[in-house]
Amino acid sequence: MEEKLTLFKNRKRFGIEKNIDIIFKNTALVLSSFVAIILLGIILVVFFQSFESFSRYGLKFLVTSEWNPVKDEYGAFTAIYGTLVTSFLSLLITIPLGVGTAIFITEDFVPKVVREIIGSFVELLAAIPSVVLGLWAIFVMEPFFRAFFVFLHNFFGWIPLFSTEPTSRNSLLAILILVVMLLPIVTSIARDSLNQVPKKLRNAAYGIGASRWKTIFSVILPAALSGIMAGVLLALGRAMGETMAVTMIIGNSNAFSWSLLSPGYTISSMLANQFGEADGSQVSSLFYAAFVLMILSLVVNIFAQWLVKKFSLKY
Amino acid sequence: MIKTNKKTQKNIILSLENVSISYGTFEAVRNVFCNFKKGNITSLIGPSGCGKSTVLRSLNRMNDLIPNCSLKGTVLFDGTNIYDKRVDPIEVRRRIGMVFQQPNPFPKSIYENIAFGARINGFAGDMDELVESSLRKAALWDECKDKLNDSGYSLSGGQQQRLCIARTIAIEPEIILMDEPCSALDPISTLKIEETMHELKKNYTIIIVTHNMQQALRVSDMTAFFNAIEYEDGDSGKVGYLAEFSSTKKIFNSPKEKTTQEYISGKFG
Ligand SMILES: Nc1ncnc2c1ncn2[C@@H]1O[C@H](COP(=O)(O)OP(=O)(O)OP(=O)(O)O)[C@@H](O)[C@H]1O
Ligand SMILES: [Mg+2]
Numbered sequence: 001m002e003e004k005l006t007l008f009k010n011r012k013r014f015g016i017e018k019n020i021d022i023i024f025k026n027t028a029l030v031l032s033s034f035v036a037i038i039l040l041g042i043i044l045v046v047f048f049q050s051f052e053s054f055s056r057y058g059l060k061f062l063v064t065s066e067w068n069p070v071k072d073e074y075g076a077f078t079a080i081y082g083t084l085v086t087s088f089l090s091l092l093i094t095i096p097l098g099v100g101t102a103i104f105i106t107e108d109f110v111p112k113v114v115r116e117i118i119g120s121f122v123e124l125l126a127a128i129p130s131v132v133l134g135l136w137a138i139f140v141m142e143p144f145f146r147a148f149f150v151f152l153h154n155f156f157g158w159i160p161l162f163s164t165e166p167t168s169r170n171s172l173l174a175i176l177i178l179v180v181m182l183l184p185i186v187t188s189i190a191r192d193s194l195n196q197v198p199k200k201l202r203n204a205a206y207g208i209g210a211s212r213w214k215t216i217f218s219v220i221l222p223a224a225l226s227g228i229m230a231g232v233l234l235a236l237g238r239a240m241g242e243t244m245a246v247t248m249i250i251g252n253s254n255a256f257s258w259s260l261l262s263p264g265y266t267i268s269s270m271l272a273n274q275f276g277e278a279d280g281s282q283v284s285s286l287f288y289a290a291f292v293l294m295i296l297s298l299v300v301n302i303f304a305q306w307l308v309k310k311f312s313l314k315y
Numbered sequence: 316m317i318k319t320n321k322k323t324q325k326n327i328i329l330s331l332e333n334v335s336i337s338y339g340t341f342e343a344v345r346n347v348f349c350n351f352k353k354g355n356i357t358s359l360i361g362p363s364g365c366g367k368s369t370v371l372r373s374l375n376r377m378n379d380l381i382p383n384c385s386l387k388g389t390v391l392f393d394g395t396n397i398y399d400k401r402v403d404p405i406e407v408r409r410r411i412g413m414v415f416q417q418p419n420p421f422p423k424s425i426y427e428n429i430a431f432g433a434r435i436n437g438f439a440g441d442m443d444e445l446v447e448s449s450l451r452k453a454a455l456w457d458e459c460k461d462k463l464n465d466s467g468y469s470l471s472g473g474q475q476q477r478l479c480i481a482r483t484i485a486i487e488p489e490i491i492l493m494d495e496p497c498s499a500l501d502p503i504s505t506l507k508i509e510e511t512m513h514e515l516k517k518n519y520t521i522i523i524v525t526h527n528m529q530q531a532l533r534v535s536d537m538t539a540f541f542n543a544i545e546y547e548d549g550d551s552g553k554v555g556y557l558a559e560f561s562s563t564k565k566i567f568n569s570p571k572e573k574t575t576q577e578y579i580s581g582k583f584g
Contacts, residue, residue, distance in 0.1 A: 108382060200419035204479070206380060208432035208486050209409030218431070223422055 043294065050288035053281060061288055065256040069278070074285035078256040080292060082264040086171055086246065087239035089260075090178035095232060097179070098186030102228075103216060105187075106194040119191065126184035134248030137177040142168055142249070145176070149261055160258040169251030171264035177245050182235040189234065193227025194220060225312035233304050240297050243268040267293045328353040328520050329374060329411075329490060334388035336369050336378065343369045344555035345546075347388075349539060351490075356512060356521040358531035358563070361541030362583060366555030367524045368416075370541070371492050374522065375411035376404040392490075409436050412488035416495040418475035420467030420482070425450075425459055428467045428478055429485045436486050445485055453481035454511045473504025480511060484519075491515065493523040497530065509534050528579055531563060538566040540575045 053061065057074060064075025101122060105115040149166035156162045166172075197220050205215040221228075251263020252273055267289045278286055329351040336344050344366035351357050359367045369378070376397060378384040389396045397407045420428050429446045438445065446463070450456040455477040459470065467478055476496055483491055493512075497505040505527075512521055512534050525531050531538055539560045543553035559566060559575045570576045577583060 198419075200415060200417055201421065203377070203380070203413075203415055204419040204421060204482075206377065206408060207375075207413040207415065208436075208482060209405050209412075210432070210435050211405050214435050218435075219421060 046287055046291050046294065050284055050291045053284035053288040054291075056281065057285070057288075061285070062292065065254060067254040069282050072281055074281070074288075076267065076270070076285070076289045076292065078254050079265045079267045079270045079289060080296075081256070082171060082250070083240055083266040083268070083293065083296065085260070086174050086178060086250075086264070086266055087236060090175045090182060090239050091232065091236055093175070093179045094182040094186050094235060098183050098231075098235075099190045099221075099228060101183075101187045102190035102194055103221075106191055107212070107216070119188075122184050122187045124184075125180065126188075130181065130242065130245040131248070133177055133180060134245035137173055137245060137249045141176060142173055145173070153261055161260050164257060164259040164262040166261040167251065167263055169249055169263050170261050171250055172260040174246045174250040174264070174266070175260065177249055178239050178242060181242060181245065182239055185235045185238060186228075186231050189231025190224070190228045193224040193231070196227065197223045222312060226308045229304055229308045229312070233301060236300060236304075237297055240266075240293060241268055243272045247272050326353040327351070328393065329522075330391045331370070331373075332389045332391065334370070334373065334386060334390060336366070336373055336384065336386050338381070339383040341552075342554050344541070344557075347557045349557055349560055351520060351522060352537065353520050354516065355536040356516055356523065356534050357537040357539060358535035359522065359524045359539050359541060360526070360528070360531050360578070361555075361558070362543065362578065363526075364553070364555075365541040365543040367541055368494050369555070371494055371522065371524050372413075374490070374492055375408045375413055377408070377413060379404055409486055410488050411490040411492060412483035412486055414476070414479050414483055414491065414493040414496050416498055418472055418479055418499065420470070420475050420478050422466065422468060424464045425467050425470070425478060426463040429482050432482055433485045438485075449481040449485040450478075452484050452511070452514060453477045454507055454514070455481055471504075473500045473507065476500060476504070477508060477511065480508070480515075484515070488519070490520045490522065493521065495524050495526060498526065505530070528567075532567055535563045537561070538563040540566060540570075540572070540578065542574050542578070 053074060061075055062080060063077050065078045066073045066075045067078075068074075101118070104110075105119045108115075146166065146168075149170075149172065152162045153164070153166055201219055201223060202215060205219045210218070246266055247269035250266065250269055252265055252269055253263035254265055254270075255263075257264070271286055271290060274282065274286060327350045331347045331349040334344070334347045335342060347370060359371060361367055369384075372378045372381075373386055373390060378386065386398060390398060392407070392411065395402065397404075421431060423431065426446055429449050430442050433442065433445055447456060447460075450459065455474060458474060459465075459478075462469070467475065470478060476499070480491075480496070497508055500508070509530065512523070515521060523535065537560070540558045541555055542558040543555045545552070546554050559570060559572045561571075566575060567579055570579065
């Protein structure tokens, strides 16, 4: 009996230490449930605020482009289209660029010093405030690309995406500035996940006579895919939610056009533009648009996770 | 491959001629001369850090992957110096396969683990047949014939290692290099792999690094004993060299060198 009791007491662990354990555990629990509570709170508020608009316009809100506070008519199609097209096209450009850069700086094509310098420059890119990027886009990028946009319109005008004369504020500029913002996210996360692929997998591939490219594309990249995808998702969230730089350059027009060369709108830039002076059903409509934005990113997230499950190699 | 040097001696498949290998300025092994006979199993033994893995990796240019590793001397494979500028290292590795110390299957299915290598090397025959015959040769077929679509990682460590051997066999190399293939395995898996090696000997030349004297004795025809010593001109620690190379029987029964005798009787290492 005596002996058994000693198991309940540890001479080295005093009561106070045990109490600290318990306190720590409970504090952590409370703090972490805050995250869930805040998330739920946001969703609920957005949902209830948008209720009025939702019951009035229903799903028509999603497919019409009328946005007229005077007549109380609201439709967010232009902004939804703008959000989807800017975020997907910017990702489409960023992914090969970012993953390519990541491959370049994790393989030994060039000396290590050069790779490290390139890597840190890419990361510094993330440190530039988006308002500065917006200014840069207006004063440097737009004049720089003007001739190219005209060329796009002249030669590819038959494609709806380039069917209008380029204006000085347009969706394509927003896409390009988004690429600049997403690049450091995709690159640094892709680089980390490429670095984490065990060296023995690389040896395995080389050991059976695989070329460097075969090794990268058939073994290393698939093994790093889930990490890279996490980076892409993060970037997508950024692209959908990015407000400042996009608002500065996209032109903020609710007149719908398929063309990327004419002014456009995104949900985020619409919210930023209109919340100041909105009232009544306009506020509710803006919340409705915000709700749509949240649903969009949720759907994309789920889809992407399914994609990762399907294609990644687990080691 | 390009013939650059005709080696007259028959059934020597691979030979090292005055090979020295350095990592940066550190010389790991110096002045190795060694001939590997076709159809033989040769073991490389010696104390830790004497350069066995370094030498083994130099035989199929896996050292190319280590940024600052450089080699002096010639490695003749079928009469060709594999370090000749015109030689394609990928072709070298295809014909001289390697099994690593840690089992390293691809994170793909068992089937795909074998098919992958064969496919990239242009195999155009019946893949199912190749997978089966490779797994049979590696003594793994019976254990995994019903779960070829499971991940290679679902196998035990010993089975994974045999899968890696099967994968190497599937690319039909002429030589198989093995770096301590059993060091992560239990005695039964080890015996299985040794049986596999005996089986493979009929068609392949095998060079194996091992720390296990019994294993060297059991499986190999020839044994190379590497040692490392402090050279007078050396400023960077011990340099490896080939101390004795002879038939396994001779090395274990009547070694010429005193250090060999001391090593195999467990006095150091
Ligand atoms: N990638 C590397 N970079 C620098 N030095 C290395 C590298 N690999 C090995 N060396 C050095 O080369 C020498 C020989 O190493 P090697 O791995 O060939 O020894 P080994 O005989 O295989 O040893 P073990 O039996 O422990 O595996 C050691 O001194 C080691 O420190
Ligand atoms: Mg070794």
